Amino acid sequence: MKKKFLLSLMACFVIGSSLTLAACGDNGNKVNSYEGFTTAINTYLEDETLFKEGTTIGNIWTEFYFDNFTYKNSYGNQIEGDANYILLNAYGMNYIQEYYVLLNTLDEGNYNFEALNNSLSRLNESFEEVKMESKNVLNAVSNVNLDIYNGFFANYKDKARVFINSVYDTAIELSDFLIDQANICDGLGSDSQTSEQIEFYMDTQILYIFDDIRNLLLESGEGQEFIGNELYDGAVAELSYYASTSTKNIMMSVSPEVMGDVIELTNLLAGEREFTNKALENFSLYDYVELYTGSIEDYMQDDVNAETYYTQLQKYFSNSDSYLEKYHTYIEVEIYE
Amino acid sequence: MAKAKTNKDYKASSSKKLLSIVAILVLIAIIAVVIVLCIPANTYSAVERLKQFSQSSFLESPSEQREYSQVEEKIAASTLDYYITEIDDIRVLCDGINDILDYYDEFLALATDNDILSDNYKTIKNNLEDAMEYQQSLNSYMEEILGLSNNADSHLRNLWIDFRVTFTDYLSGMTSVIDALNNCYQGCFEVNLANNLASTIILNTVDDYLTVITADFKDIVETDEKNTTSRDYNYITHGKITLLNDFVEAYIVDDGNIVEYNFTDSLKTSYQEINSFFELYNQENFISLIESINSNGEITLTFQQEDADGVYDAVKDFISAR
Numbered sequence: 001m002k003k004k005f006l007l008s009l010m011a012c013f014v015i016g017s018s019l020t021l022a023a024c025g026d027n028g029n030k031v032n033s034y035e036g037f038t039t040a041i042n043t044y045l046e047d048e049t050l051f052k053e054g055t056t057i058g059n060i061w062t063e064f065y066f067d068n069f070t071y072k073n074s075y076g077n078q079i080e081g082d083a084n085y086i087l088l089n090a091y092g093m094n095y096i097q098e099y100y101v102l103l104n105t106l107d108e109g110n111y112n113f114e115a116l117n118n119s120l121s122r123l124n125e126s127f128e129e130v131k132m133e134s135k136n137v138l139n140a141v142s143n144v145n146l147d148i149y150n151g152f153f154a155n156y157k158d159k160a161r162v163f164i165n166s167v168y169d170t171a172i173e174l175s176d177f178l179i180d181q182a183n184i185c186d187g188l189g190s191d192s193q194t195s196e197q198i199e200f201y202m203d204t205q206i207l208y209i210f211d212d213i214r215n216l217l218l219e220s221g222e223g224q225e226f227i228g229n230e231l232y233d234g235a236v237a238e239l240s241y242y243a244s245t246s247t248k249n250i251m252m253s254v255s256p257e258v259m260g261d262v263i264e265l266t267n268l269l270a271g272e273r274e275f276t277n278k279a280l281e282n283f284s285l286y287d288y289v290e291l292y293t294g295s296i297e298d299y300m301q302d303d304v305n306a307e308t309y310y311t312q313l314q315k316y317f318s319n320s321d322s323y324l325e326k327y328h329t330y331i332e333v334e335i336y337e
Numbered sequence: 338m339a340k341a342k343t344n345k346d347y348k349a350s351s352s353k354k355l356l357s358i359v360a361i362l363v364l365i366a367i368i369a370v371v372i373v374l375c376i377p378a379n380t381y382s383a384v385e386r387l388k389q390f391s392q393s394s395f396l397e398s399p400s401e402q403r404e405y406s407q408v409e410e411k412i413a414a415s416t417l418d419y420y421i422t423e424i425d426d427i428r429v430l431c432d433g434i435n436d437i438l439d440y441y442d443e444f445l446a447l448a449t450d451n452d453i454l455s456d457n458y459k460t461i462k463n464n465l466e467d468a469m470e471y472q473q474s475l476n477s478y479m480e481e482i483l484g485l486s487n488n489a490d491s492h493l494r495n496l497w498i499d500f501r502v503t504f505t506d507y508l509s510g511m512t513s514v515i516d517a518l519n520n521c522y523q524g525c526f527e528v529n530l531a532n533n534l535a536s537t538i539i540l541n542t543v544d545d546y547l548t549v550i551t552a553d554f555k556d557i558v559e560t561d562e563k564n565t566t567s568r569d570y571n572y573i574t575h576g577k578i579t580l581l582n583d584f585v586e587a588y589i590v591d592d593g594n595i596v597e598y599n600f601t602d603s604l605k606t607s608y609q610e611i612n613s614f615f616e617l618y619n620q621e622n623f624i625s626l627i628e629s630i631n632s633n634g635e636i637t638l639t640f641q642q643e644d645a646d647g648v649y650d651a652v653k654d655f656i657s658a659r
Contacts, residue, residue: 268599271528275447304388305446312447315596323530326600334602 028113030106036120037100044093044127049135057087058244064093066160068137071153072146081153082225084236085160087243088214092167095207099174099200106182116177119170126166130159161223168211175204189260195252198259202248205266209324212273213239216317221285229289231310234318238325247328250335258335269327276316283309383458383521384446390465391438395472395507396431404479411482412497416490419570420497423557426578427504430550433578433585434511437543440589441518444526453524457517464510464517471507475500495563505554512547519544535598535608539588542623542656546581549627550574576634577627580657587658607651614652626656 044051045063055065066086070078080086133156140152178184178200188197213235217223226232251262283306292298299306316323396402409424448454478500485493519540526532553574561570588594598604614623618640629638636653644650 265599268528268530271526272530275526275529278447305384308384308443308446311443321596326597330600334600 027111028117030103030111030113033113033117033120034100034103036117037096037103040120040124040127041097041100043124047131049138050127050131057090058240059246060087060090060094060243062090062094063097064090066134068134068141069153069156069160070137071150074146076144076146078141081157082223084213084217084225084239085157085164085223087239088210088218089160089164089167091207091210091243092164092171092214095171095203096167096174098203099178102178102182102184109181111177111181113177116170116173119166119173123163123166123170126159126163130156130163133159157223161218164214164218168207168214171207172211175207179204189263190256193256193259198251198254199248201263202251205269206242206248208270208273209242209327210239212276212324213317215277215280216285216313220280220283224286224289226285226289229285229294231285231313231318232289234314234322238317238322241325242328245328245332247331250331254335262331262335265327265330269323272316272323276312279309279312279316283313285313383448383454383461384442386462386465387438387442387445387518390468391435391442393472394431394435394438394468395475396428397435401476402428404476404483408479408482411485412493414487415493417494417497420572422575423501423572426575429582430508430578433582434515434547436585436590437515438518440592441515441522444522444531445518448521448525449527451525454521457520460517461514461521464514468507468510468514471503471510474503475507478503498561498563501554501561502558505551505558508547508551508554512544512551515547516544530599531592531595533595533598534612535604536595538608538611538655539595542584543581543589545624545627546577546584549624550577550581553577573632575632576630579634580630583658584656610646610648610651611655613646614648617648623652626652630656 050067051063052065052067054061054063056062057065066081066089069081069086071081073079133152136152137149137156140149143149185197185201187193188201216235217232221232251259254262282303288294288296288299288306288310296307296310299310303309314322319325391397396405405428409421409428412418412424413421478496482493482496482500485496522540523532523537557570557572557574594604594608598608622640626636626638629636631637634657636656640649
């Protein structure tokens, strides 16, 4: 009886301690987070191996253009690698660079920076790895053996894919933090809305769209180029379009009422995104092209829902009237006019 | 002084432990079986059943279509040729049902597993299981019909009547399935571009059409019985089936209205106008419009109330897929 009582007491103590420790976990603070991001961005820019000097891609100017991102063809000429990698990385890094500074303007409050800080840590780790691979490619340029050089490029591309995934993880953590904890969009769609809020909101929506395309190309497609595949080509076309268009600029002076309509539509797009993500979790573009040679019937032999997932992805990314296309067309036509 | 444990005591203790272990294992097995039996329906089960059925629903396969055509030819060559419109309409109706099932099939795998799915899963499951049995019976009737000699019109009529009774049960079940799928569509895709006022009105209208057509077939089953004459046969459903087929082609197979709704202000306006019908004249009157469709596919119901906004005409056009 005494033994049982002591055991129960000890169990309560252990559970209570665990809960207390969890509650007292380090949530970080705005100064450390801001400084963490500042250090990271400066480190990335000061490093001369991974990124080129400021470059323009479509309408996007960036200081985060992958350098040495080239393979060699059979003639020994250096050919730039997958442009989608470069564009996705540029937009994501630009977003982080532009909006992390808002951490320094936060009001005093009870914020939880843990997820944001953790994502930055992972990004920093990934940076170190991809930086090494960029250096290896640079060092191998003079190597006449194509296989050796292209082998280094393959490693670089692989680490770049991981880095880009980390970039978007961090960028979305940052957007979630600013929206959910810093309430940066409060007042949007009302008379008190500001142009800064509109700009942040639209930049964030485009970030989410880029992340959708990243998910398709780099996760479901495993970072391979499937030129000629309708889904791949459609998604790449949308990526290029959003990079070259001025969808955001159209929104900059809209009335609160119109902003409200756009927010409503954007929320529906976000809902659609959830179903698209479900399709992406279950459908491998890589397997569809490589394993099932583009036959949805063959894919359905292994997954009876393959056609459903593929149809959803086509509706979202690549149909001639895909949801992504409809979204920017709505803003450019219905809002602009 | 405490008594030392004897060998007998230790053996008893081992038996107790063994019994405890066995009891725990049995308990775990019972819990596992209970969990499996009581596990809530999930999307995968519903999708699997729907996909399995929609790939082999009645008159989906070329072999069934061939056999049905042969049945139609046999009846057309007999004194029962007054059934031909009905026979042809059943083919058209099954095409429409298959198109509707295909539409839901495109979405169900993505549905959110929630209470609405659970609530409707049993209806979908049970009615699809029944439908497969009815389908087997329908195939048996077709075989029997085709096995008849050319001068067995009385027997042929009886078989056709049996076929119709079973088909009506099949149709009733499919109406329930489609209604349950509609509930899932509206309730399991909460925030979604393809779940909007247009889709709600369109899919609800499909439900209404099927309910009215099923009621018509039940009427024919009651009036065209084996001991009646051809004078008692009054088939009035041709126009409704034709318009349903047109409606499904216009709004389900071509789902442009549903997909474009949130991006097109004019579509929003027109569906809000249709929706206002329910506020002005209620659901029963909407169904009455469908019930009033004559054999020529014309909506014959007229309203006595003043319809200054033209809502009644807009709804008539919508139901008629014009």
